[in-house]
Amino acid sequence: MKTMFLILTILFGFYGAAFIIAYGIRPAILGTWEPYSIFQVSLSIPFLLIAVFFRWRGSKRDWNDDFFYLLFKLSSKKGNQVKNSMKEQLNKTKDRIRDEID
Structure with a gap:
C-alpha cells in the first residue's frame, strides 16, 4: 500500500x-x-x-506491511539463494572437470 x-x-x-x-x-x-x-x-x-x-x-x-516491498525483499533473498547454489554447482562442476583432466 x-x-x-x-x-x-x-x-x-x-x-x-x-x-x-x-x-x-x-x-x-x-x-x-x-x-x-x-x-x-x-x-x-x-x-x-x-x-x-x-x-x-x-x-x-510501514514498509513491512507493503506487498510490493515484501515481494521485492523475498525475490532478492531468493535471488541470493539461487546465485549461491549456482556458484556451488559451478564449483562442483569445475572440480569434477579438473579431476577428470588429471
Whole structure:
C-alpha cells in the first residue's frame, strides 16, 4: 500500500507542478501572462492537495506491511539463494572437470 501511495504522490505532484510551471512560472518569466493564467494555475491546486494527501497517508504506513516491498525483499533473498547454489554447482562442476583432466 505504501508503494501505491508513493506512486500516486509522484504522479499527482508532477502533474500539479507541471501545471504551475507551464501556466504560471513560464508565462510570468516570458511576460506573456494572461488573465486566464490565474485560472489555469488554480487548476493545479487540487492535484497538489491530492499529492499531499497521499504523501500523508503513505507516511503513516510501514514498509513491512507493503506487498510490493515484501515481494521485492523475498525475490532478492531468493535471488541470493539461487546465485549461491549456482556458484556451488559451478564449483562442483569445475572440480569434477579438473579431476577428470588429471
